[in-house]
Amino acid sequence: MFNVAVIGATGYVGAEIIRLLQYHPEISVSCAVSRSFAGKPYSNIYPNLKNIFDMPLSEVDIDSLCEQADFFITALPHDASKDIIPELINRGKRVIDHSAVFRFRKKQTFEEWYGTVHEMDDLLKLSVYGLPELYRGSISQAALVANPGCYPTCAILGIAPLLANKLVYTTNIIVDAASGISGAGRKSDLAYSFCETHENFKAYGVTNHRHTPEIEQELSSLAGEEITISFTPHLIPIKRGILSTSYLNLKDNNMTPDKLYKIYSEFYKNEFFVRVLEPGVFPEIKNVAGSNFIDIGIAVDKRVNRAVVVSALDNLGKGAAGQAIQCLNLMLGIDEKTGLTHPATYL
Amino acid sequence: MFNVAVIGATGYVGAEIIRLLQYHPEISVSCAVSRSFAGKPYSNIYPNLKNIFDMPLSEVDIDSLCEQADFFITALPHDASKDIIPELINRGKRVIDHSAVFRFRKKQTFEEWYGTVHEMDDLLKLSVYGLPELYRGSISQAALVANPGCYPTCAILGIAPLLANKLVYTTNIIVDAASGISGAGRKSDLAYSFCETHENFKAYGVTNHRHTPEIEQELSSLAGEEITISFTPHLIPIKRGILSTSYLNLKDNNMTPDKLYKIYSEFYKNEFFVRVLEPGVFPEIKNVAGSNFIDIGIAVDKRVNRAVVVSALDNLGKGAAGQAIQCLNLMLGIDEKTGLTHPATYL
Amino acid sequence: MFNVAVIGATGYVGAEIIRLLQYHPEISVSCAVSRSFAGKPYSNIYPNLKNIFDMPLSEVDIDSLCEQADFFITALPHDASKDIIPELINRGKRVIDHSAVFRFRKKQTFEEWYGTVHEMDDLLKLSVYGLPELYRGSISQAALVANPGCYPTCAILGIAPLLANKLVYTTNIIVDAASGISGAGRKSDLAYSFCETHENFKAYGVTNHRHTPEIEQELSSLAGEEITISFTPHLIPIKRGILSTSYLNLKDNNMTPDKLYKIYSEFYKNEFFVRVLEPGVFPEIKNVAGSNFIDIGIAVDKRVNRAVVVSALDNLGKGAAGQAIQCLNLMLGIDEKTGLTHPATYL
Amino acid sequence: MFNVAVIGATGYVGAEIIRLLQYHPEISVSCAVSRSFAGKPYSNIYPNLKNIFDMPLSEVDIDSLCEQADFFITALPHDASKDIIPELINRGKRVIDHSAVFRFRKKQTFEEWYGTVHEMDDLLKLSVYGLPELYRGSISQAALVANPGCYPTCAILGIAPLLANKLVYTTNIIVDAASGISGAGRKSDLAYSFCETHENFKAYGVTNHRHTPEIEQELSSLAGEEITISFTPHLIPIKRGILSTSYLNLKDNNMTPDKLYKIYSEFYKNEFFVRVLEPGVFPEIKNVAGSNFIDIGIAVDKRVNRAVVVSALDNLGKGAAGQAIQCLNLMLGIDEKTGLTHPATYL
Secondary structure: OOEEEEOOOOOHOOOHHHHHHHHOEEEEEEEEOOOOOOEEHHHHOOHHHHOOOEEEOOOOHHHHHHHHHHHHEEEOOHHOOOOOHHHHHOOOOOOEOOOOOOOOOOOOHHHHOOOOOOOOOOOOEEEEEEOOOHHHHHHHHHEEEEEOOOHHHHHHHHHHHHHHHEEEEOOOOOEEEOOOOHHHOOOOOHHEEHHHHHOOOOOOOOOOOOHHHHHHHHHHHHOOOOOEEEEEEEEEEEEEEEEEEEEEEEEEOOHHHHHHHHHHHOOOOOOOOOOEEOOOOOOOOHHHHOOEEEEEEEEEHHOOOOOEEHHHEEOHHHHHHHHHHHHHHHHHOOOOOOOOOOOOOOO | OEEEEEEEEOOOHHHHOOOOOOOOEEEEEEEEEEOOOOOOOOOHHHHHHHHOOOOOOEEEOOHHHHHHHEEEEOOHHHHHHHOOOOHHHHHHOOOEOOOOOOOOOOOOHHHHHOOOOOOOOOOOOOEEOOOOOHHHHHHHHHEEOOOOOOOHHHHHHHHHHHHHHHOOOOOEEEEEEOOOOHOOOOOOOOOHHHHOOOOOOOOOOOOOHHHHHHHHHHHHHHHHOOOOEEEEEEEEEOOOOOEEEEEEEEEOOOOOOHHHHHHHHHHHOOOEEEEEOOOOOOEEEEHHHOOOOEEEEEEEEEEHEEEEEEEEEOOOOHHHHHHHHHHHHHHOOOOOOOOOOOOOOOO | OOEEEOOOOHHHHHHHHHHOOOOOEEEEEEEEEEOOOOOEEEHOOOHHHOOOOOEEEOOOOHHHHHHHEEEEEEOOHHHHHHHOOHHHHOOOOOOEOOOOOOOOOOHHHHHHHHOOOOOHHHHHOOOOEEEEEHHHHHHHHEEEEEOHHHHHHHHHHHHHHHHHOOOOHHHHEEEEEOHHHHHOOOOOHHHHEEEHHOOOOOEOOOOOOOOOOHHHHHHHHHHHOOOOOEEEEEEEEOOOOOOEEEEEEEEOOOHHHHHHHHHHHHHHOOOOEEOOOOOOOOOOOOHHOOOOOOOEEEEEEHHHHHEEEEEEEEOOOOHHHHHHHHHEEEEEEEOOOOOOOOOOOOO | OOOEEEEEOOHHHHHHHHHHHHHOEEEEEEEOOOOOOOOOHHHHOOOOHHHOOEEEEEEHHHHHHHOOOOEEEEEOOHHHOOOOOOHHOOOOOEEEEEEOOOOOHHHHHHHHHHHOOOHHHHHOEEEEOOHHHHHHHHHHHEEEEEEEOHHHHHHHHHHHHHHHOOEEEEOOOOOEEEEEEHHOOOOOOOEEEHHOOOOOOOEOOOOOOOHHHHHHHHHHHHHOOOOOOEEEEEEOOOOOOOOOOOOEEOOOOOOOOHHHHHHHHHHHOOOEEEEEEEOOOOEHHOOOOOOEEEEEEEEHHHHOEEEEEEEEEEHHHHHHHHHHHHHHHHHOOOOOOOOOOOOOOOO
């Protein structure tokens, strides 16, 4: 058994990691760390885990943590991580981080969009963007993995085959997406209270959401040229799940859904967690929520010769905790799917 | 008091008309017609109206109906209306119809998208598209008003000022929208059951939804040239409300949200039911659900010089029943706002 | 027009009062008071009211308020009210208060259940329990009305005819109830966040909810003897509505639903807002939410000779804001139903 | 690997069995049977299982089925099962049935409450009530197990320790419960459509729900005397989960929550799936939904000397599919917990 510590274990991403690791045959959670709840049994905070994971939450004590675990998953606010992650890396530990700090190749991108100074840019050269479908090899060797954002994972995997195969123009790309409310984290903000969100739907972060440059960085990398997109997220009154609908202008006037289906199937032929749906079938959140799958459906809007790609995943699954475990499996050198093959709940 | 008959009174649109007319000081529902429930008190079907509107539902008997009402609102399946509407028009009655049959200037558009023969095309020349903000004058004189679709109302009013003022290119227009489930009508389909829709979100009608040509017709008319768009509707697990996010490429590189706000405010300065939100503020469904308002927020995506317009309305309100009553008020020659000034419930 | 000030206008009860008063033909809101948001337009907080009620929120300035209004509705936390209500009463203003402070005949009951000292017990002799169906006469003359709790209104009106007619034993009375989340008020507590409440259901306040003694006080008064009950509230993932199911042992072995229906219909024959449903029909929250109605359905569990009473209302309607306006109408000497006759939204 | 066939595999209970068996290390689904969808891949009906369980659905062909499986789980409408279950039993197969047909010791009870003739009463003497916590030994040997109803499982396990220890009076027992909508099955009835159920809550089957006699049978058996109860189910707008609140009068005036907690803990000390919560803590559906756990919280209403027991489970988990697999594990002679130890999703 590999020993893993989860730092920031009581947020929703942390909780999903803890929950998913209960199914994992080769990983043991040796520490669950939380400043707010240190000393309390984990199942006091998440009573669904009563009699399953009752371990008391630990303080943030680097020495002690390093004795207990070789691998770390951090799900922390941006500023908390700078006291912790460099320490872990210095001691030779391997880390998967959920913040945005290590996702960008250029520290300037981070600083512009997050409005803060990047205080760990020396670690940027170590870090790998944790999207196994694109960076599997590097992830398996990485000391520091930046787990991707939920919207970026959904958009990038949905669009990748079109750009990698140079099937679309790189201008006029639009990503319109919607997320369940757990994407905002475990927060007591009024804006995420039941009465303010139920029976509601809204756009937010219009033209300025921080996942925009992350999507652009990876799309640009796939296309081999700089891409700028429009990205609009929306808030759905559901607990978990992201669905994104992307619009890209096709170069070939004779493209068909069948051809695209073959191209996508070929592109993802070795990817267990990417399910390309047959022409005419589109993803639904209930088919991925609770799982590590991303489902992708592709249409051709003939009248305007535009590809419309719909992709869906669980923001806590393939969009965060599931993907982190997929990366961790790679880092451990075990089957990438271990502990992650359960289907969505549907109901 | 004006006497109005509602034919197809037990669907969700019919029910909303009946409910809204309880607030109306100058209109009386003289007949509520339903094939399925004829003879039963209306409040047996909608017990929220017990002791408020208990009138027994009527059979479809044209002679009898024509004695009881001068104005008719029809909310019928497409094929049922052809036995009824021409009869009503022949007898000099004035009709507001909720189907798509009379919405298109060209019968071919209807026939292509609806896959059926248009059997009442002689009435097309009489019919007026019931969007008061664009066709107020004609509506007030019309014998036959085609009440617009819910998505089209939301998209057209959201985009109109941009096209009317020739601020955007007419290609690469994308309308991405989402609707509550009442938009599907009062149906017992498994697909709209609670367990299949709750905690779910999906796209549907991708590249082929029937509201596409309706949006295109009106956008083309505003622009003075043929416009083809991409339109993707989604299904939100809420009862009522539509929100659409539209993307249009701006001609002027120096456009700002403030300028657009002024342009929109000017365009809609006399429109009580259109609320243009200040720059940086965007609509939410809870602010319009239950009301006849449409809220519009506008952003400029500077990096790509694109306008992003978010508009929201209640698919049963401004998107159907409310708009029908607004048209009816115009036809009656009374204040267009009568009986429609109540705010959304928010909660 | 009568001038009314609403103090505590931005909580959910305050917001519902403001919203409902938009429909009211004889009452004008002359001041909306809020410490937190003073100076801001009301529609900034509740954008559903944009262009309908944009009045800036006022500070709590008793002198100024007393110049602007003769009637006050207070929806304040318990401790805020003691600086305000006595002042208003001293200046001859008439007040409807939403807190529990003035609901109990004995200050000891309040002090025991609320764990605090009653600092305004001299006002208790003035105050009237604001349930018009039981205390119409006193309310119309009252200087100070204690608007009842939401659960108590639902339970008391559901049970009243049985006790008033001495049809049931006064022991073994059980009230099991469930409420929508707006009952907790406009709060940013994690416990009321979307992710913690959606797809959930739980009991709370088991054996110790503060509405228990309020229900008991009124049931005792109806029965003419001390009654102690078991009351268990539950939290439903809906915005608004309360439904309570009460169990009472019948004295007469031959009681039938038909007989009970007649007894209830007789008891409430003059009560517009109380709808007694026919035998076999039971209330649903969607039939009352948004309205001032309470629906009551009655069954006889023959095998155990027990009455099962199901009653439902809107916790913000008949359970709070609607009832307050009903009381206010009585205090103003106008038709009690004014501005309150709209039906539930159903959808 | 043991081979199991699931007959009626496309209803919600069947789907949950199929989903849960994907986690099971010793059971293989050799056939999934569905009249309506025979020939189609299972994942066409439930696309969450795409690439996980794509087996085509089988026709109902007893000979063929008996070659492929030794154990059968049937989740069929009552009248379909009579052509199938006797055949399976005759051929020596072992069956777990989800209908009510084999749950009652007396066929008269079934016939009275279900209003139909019991056509398989010769099988009644073989059948065992599939509640492992009460009938573990018999289940392990049974040819035919009647999987309990969802409400009965929740109520019986909640109340059992009180009756088995003779701590309460056997009269005035009230069970008030609420269920998610999946309890109604996979149905296209209007009554279970999204728009009719969302933001709603209602009682149903008041005084006559068919789970009443099932609860009574088991409570009577535990008490050693005939018990008649009042049972009222309600419908919650959630997908899955049941919570029941039961009221029982205590014999001992000095009973405390601590004592009851000890008694419950002792009674269930060997039961992994029954979690007795500490005094003052009560179950929530999110802590059990998706799992095979039942959580129980106990209060003492001192003022009336009444025990209030709140119990919660997943109607598709411990209330149906999970419990069936728990029984199946017993029948197979393997660890009862196999494949069932995953926690609830919470989110």
